Amino acid sequence: MNKHVTILNGPNLNLLGTREPEIYGAETLADVQARCVSTGKELGLSLAFRQSNHEGEIVDWIQAARDTSAGIVINPAALTHTSVAILDALNMFDGPVIEVHISQIHKRESFRHHSYVSHRADAVIAGCGTQGYCLALHRMSTLLNG
Numbered sequence: 103m104n105k106h107v108t109i110l111n112g113p114n115l116n117l118l119g120t121r122e123p124e125i126y127g128a129e130t131l132a133d134v135q136a137r138c139v140s141t142g143k144e145l146g147l148s149l150a151f152r153q154s155n156h157e158g159e160i161v162d163w164i165q166a167a168r169d170t171s172a173g174i175v176i177n178p179a180a181l182t183h184t185s186v187a188i189l190d191a192l193n194m195f196d197g198p199v200i201e202v203h204i205s206q207i208h209k210r211e212s213f214r215h216h217s218y219v220s221h222r223a224d225a226v227i228a229g230c231g232t233q234g235y236c237l238a239l240h241r242m243s244t245l246l247n248g
């Protein structure tokens with residue numbers, strides 16, 4: 103049976119592809135979603151793909167994933183660097199968690215170097231562009247299926 107994976111995206115990622123292409127590339131979040139769906143099919147994973155500008159909504163989705171999903175892929179965007187609430191919610195999720203950043207956060211401003219989510223993440227992918235989401239799904243497949 104297909105394993106279900108929740109992919110979560112944080113604030114402002116709904117605007118992906120509209121500015122700063124030198125940092126984030128030209129793909130929109132809809133393009134990223136389409137790529138994930140296609141990779142998920144290859145790997146036998148079913149997906150929920152969501153974006154929110156609201157921390158509490160992301161916490162709600164992480165809690166819901168406890169009942170629906172074998173794993174979580176998350177790009178928390180700016181909440182990466184601020185949100186203990188997201189870290190706490192992820193700590194209550196039992197399956198694998200993979201953190202994705204489109205940009206290489208360690209090459210950028212120092213305030214982007216610390217991630218609360220990395221305290222929980224089983225893997226972190228940064229600086230691979232939007233391909234990072236597909237790489238995360240491949241790793242997720244290995245973690246879930248061996």
Ligand code: CA2
Binds near residue numbers: 114115206
């Ligand atoms: O590199 C990443 O994926 C980030 O998580 C993106 C966040 C940033 O705050 C993190 O430090 C690193 C910013 C997301 C902003 O979304 C965009 C909106 C419009 C155009 C491009 C990106």
